[in-house]
Amino acid sequence: MKKFLKIFSFIICLSALFYWIIPSQSNSSTIEKIKKRGYLLWGSDTEGGAPYVFPDPKDPSKLIGFEVDLSEAIARELGVKAKQAQNAWDSLIPALKRGDFDIVMNGIEITPQRQAEVLFSLPYYIYTEQLVVRKEETEIKNINDLKGKKVGTLSGAVAQDILTNLGGVDVRIYSGQVEPYEDLALGRLDAVLLDLPIAAYYAKPNPKLKYTGNPVGEGFYGIAIRKGDDELKKKIDEILIKLLKSGEIKKIYEKWDMWNETQEKLFKVAKKSKDYVTLEETKKAPIYTFFPNLLKGAGITILISVSSMALAIVLGLIITILRLYSRPPFSTAATAYIEIYRGTPLLIQLYILYYGLPNIGISLSPLLAAFIGLGMNYAAYEAELYRAGINAVPKGQMEAALSLGMTQSLAIKRIIMPQAVRIALPGVTNDFIALFKDSSLVSVIAMVELTKTYSILAATTLRFFELGLIVAFLYFAMSYPLSLLARKLEERLRVSKK
Amino acid sequence: MIKVKNLHKYYGDYHLFKGINLNIQKGEVVVFIGPSGSGKSTFLRCINGLEYFQEGEIAVNDIELHSINRLRPSKEDLETIRKVRLKVGMVFQQFNLFPHMTVMENIIEAPTRVLNINKSEAVENALSLLRRINIEKKANSYPDELSGGEQQRVAIARALAMKPAAMLFDEPTSSLDPEMVGEVLSVIKDLVEEGMTTLIATHEMGFAKEVADRVVVFDKGDIIEIGTPEEIFTSPKTERTKTFLSRVLK
Ligand SMILES: Nc1ncnc2c1ncn2[C@@H]1O[C@H](COP(=O)(O)OP(=O)(O)O)[C@@H](O)[C@H]1O
Ligand SMILES: [Mg+2]
Secondary structure, eight states, rough: OOOHHHHHHHHHHHHHHHHHHSOOOOOOOOOOOOHHHHHEEEOOOTTTTTHHHHTTTHHHHHHHHHHHHHHHHHHHTTSSSSEEEEOGGGGGGHHHHHSSEEEOOOBBBBOHHHHTTTTSSSOOOEEEEEEEEEETOOOOOSSSOOOTOOEEEETTTTHHHHHHHSSEEEEEESSHHHHHHHHTTTTSSSSSEEHHIIIIIIIITTTTTEEEEEEEEEEEEEEEEEEOOHHHHHHHHHHHHHHHHHHHHHHHHHHTTOGGGGGHEEEHHHHHSSSOHHHHHHSSGGGGHHHHHHHHHHOOOOOHHHHHHHHHHHHHHHHHHHHHHHHHHHHHHHHHHHHHHHOHHHHHHHHHHHHIIGGGGGOOHHHHHHHHHOOOHHHHHHHHHHHHHHHSSSSHHHHHHHHHTOHHHHHHIIIIIIHHHHHHHHHHHHHHHHHHHHHHGGGTTTTEEEEEEEHHHHHHOHHHHHHHHHHHHHHHHHHHHHHHHHHHHHHHOOOOOO | EEEEEEEEEEEEEEEEEEEEEEEEOOOOOEEEOTTTTTSSSHHHHHHHSSSSOSSSEEETTTTEEEEOOSSSSSSSHHHHHHHHHHHHEEEEEOOOOTTOOHHHHHHHHHHHSSSOOOOOHHHHHHHHHHHTTGGGGGTOOOOOOOOOOHHHHHHHHHHHOOOOOOOOOSTTTTOOOOHHHHHHHHHHHHHTTTTTTEEOOOOOOHHHHHHEEEEEEEHHHHHHHHEOHHHHHOOOOHHHHHHHHHHOOO
């Protein structure tokens, strides 16, 4: 028994360790979700306005903008429709991370801070910051003349950083892009520094305003994608390159008067990018290039199975003891637990844990939800195995123990349980092997374990056969030693020895 | 030392004991005989609390067990029963050794865990008990490596290791092959000769005659006769005792 406990506590520690080491994998299954759903959900702020995404003045029920055009082109290439999801610009990234939509495309500048939080596609636009002043302005010729001036810009935009870094500028932060230009025209501001597309749409047509100086602070707009969605990023990069090469992107920008020579650099950036592979390349790649992914998947499968089995074994024991030896309401609760867990599908239990609990404010990481979900489900089955084991211990054992002056709890611990566990052991081992296979169910809660890794890799490479054989072998390599170990344990723990 | 007063015991609706009285002195050897199903086991099991009873009193030394007919006895009740069990050792027909423990572990389990005797002392004590029953060589064997007679002797040693004031034997030789009965009875006889207060339910009439101070005859839950072995075996007073004896002694 002690050795058992030691092994289990070791496994639990190991699990905890892994839990911190392996970043909770959001999901590479977003791409599949998109396809199943039939549309690409892209987050943006229509209030942010033109020319990015905004209600068509002629028909406000319709959204237009260069990002609308671009999202439709990308969705078309993915084989789905595009659907815009409204979200305040400031909180687009947190909302993306929370999973409110698949991607964010809304003039999000690629910055190191943001790269720490999300993935970025290849740039789809090279923006510059344009200084705008009133027509009659003569003093301000470029950003170096802004000291002591009241300059408007948008909250969270790169222009804000530029202005702050200049020092001595009276920076006025706005949350919409119309208001700074209005205040400039009214004389409340001396200048406005904002991204060129904004200036092109709002300032250029305004007869009271003019551009001054060359654009500054060249940077990239990128499509923000959740960390872990590498699959989706690759796909979107492929599509962007395709659209760039076909000239479709240029057409869109020309439509919105946003095309300039600077954009030619997009081609160079695309060519330099190495972190993406085409489908053709993955089809030809030697099989071992998939090993790291598959092994990681197998590692996660082992982690989930072992840790949740440990939970099931311990929790099952507690439930059995409550059920058989405690008074109501505890014994009733234990019975109810078993019946409910055995009477409902594991899949529903996982859904409730992962997607349902957040409704009442409890948000579990995928790994934690998988661990608890599988562990609690299997605990019900282990409890039944233990109960059968306990019932198989002759009544005289308890009587003999009691007649020696043992308390009931000591008798359970020392005399009944050790025998019951030995009787239950073959069943528990079977369950453990079954759990290894059931663990693939947790892919529904965004865990990428071995089976999920396989379906992702196979779907992108179409190499179902070779990958399937490898994955089957990996499963076998995991469960066979378990069978051997179980047989050894049974041998060692046989109730009667001869 | 053991006083049974007005004992009533029901099994569900079945009223087995309808007010039994019996006093047993310290050092006395009482043998219980009677047909199967007459209540011998139940009587012994009531004494050490393995069966609850509905009316009456059982006192062991100065510890009193009151009638306990609740399905869920209180903590105090359980503690009282446990105190009685510490005074009274019990040996079962089916031996009931712990199969996952060696002979030695079987014997020292309760002394170390219940009486908190330290292990080396418990082992020392166990070895001397094993020497007495003549199987010290099997100390590290598991129960199923022993013959039935050896197992029952170990079960006796296991009960004695708790240093009880009295011993209850419930048909200790009934599951044994005939050739092993003698070795177990001789262990019990040694014990009796050392002055142990002993209660034995048995069908071994010869043994009863030999060791008993008093013989108690049970029939259908009643004590129908109590007497010395001579009285019971040579001049039984009741018809029922006669019929019973004629059946077992032919
Ligand atoms: N657990 C029980 N439930 C119901 N009836 C029982 C139980 N144990 C014993 N009895 C009944 O009580 C009577 C006495 O049994 P027992 O004490 O075992 O007799 P003996 O040991 O003399 O053979 C029998 O009629 C038996 O059927
Ligand atoms: Mg009996």
